[in-house]
Amino acid sequence: MTPGSVTISLAQIPVIKGALKENVKIHLSYISESSYFGADVVVFPELSLTGYELELADQLSFQQEPNEFRVLSESSVEYNIVVIAGCPLINKKSKPSIGAVICFPNGDIEFYSKQYLHTGEDAYCSTGTEDYLFSINKHRIALAICADYSNPRHSANAVTNGADMYVASALISEPAYQADARILSNIASGYKIPVLLSNHISQTGGWPACGKNTVWDSSGEVVITSGDKDECIVLCTFFDDSFNGTIEKTTVG
Secondary structure: OOOOOEEEEEEEOOOOOOOHHHHHHHHHHHHHHHHHOOOOEEEOOOOOOOOOOHHHHHHHOEOOOHHHHHHHHHHHHHHOOEEEEEEEEOOOOOOOEEEEEEEOOOOOEEEEEOOOOOOOHHHOOEOOOOOOEEEEOOEEEEEEEHHHHHOHHHHHHHHHOOOOEEEEEEOOEHHHHHHHHHHHHHHHHHHOOOEEEEEOOOEEOOEEEOOOOEEEOOOOOEEEEOOOOOOEEEEEEEEOOEOOOOEEEEOOO
């Protein structure tokens, strides 16, 4: 990582329904691979550790405690990379939330819960109430989970809170991709910040995901996209004076 730059890896991974042990192994492989190619941050799709299996959210949900994520945290420390993975999180006062765990190379672990739900998700999950941003090498990155970016309030709050990059973990099917891509492109052009998408490739929760991990620049134009749902990582480097830079797509394994 050169001064003022940050390289983000968007992981297109296979996910097995409810198979935590197997899914963690897949995550560890992609963390290692992302680090090898110089990534400072690796972003996995929505509910990547369990699959988008809302009817199982109760039994698969995690306590918001560091010990629950020891293996991911150790990998983050070992490879000096920020890891953003998706999982249901226990909410002691309500249903679990659709959440993300964020592991940092210094051993810190933080959490974010999706604030805006798609129709039907509220039957299984509760909403979060706090925005989430983190800083890395002079960049301030806001995290969104799927339907978050469909509500204009979410991206507006991110920018108000100082975000200069907007990263979304999601589950998007082929029929929905065009509309969602338009929303994400409009966020990028409207706020003049790059927007990044990490999407599923496996069928999960009954939805056939389409992959197409994509980066939009601050004018809303596509910088790079995987264009398909093959297993891969998509990497993009952003610099202080430009939101363009070294871009690489590589197949894992």
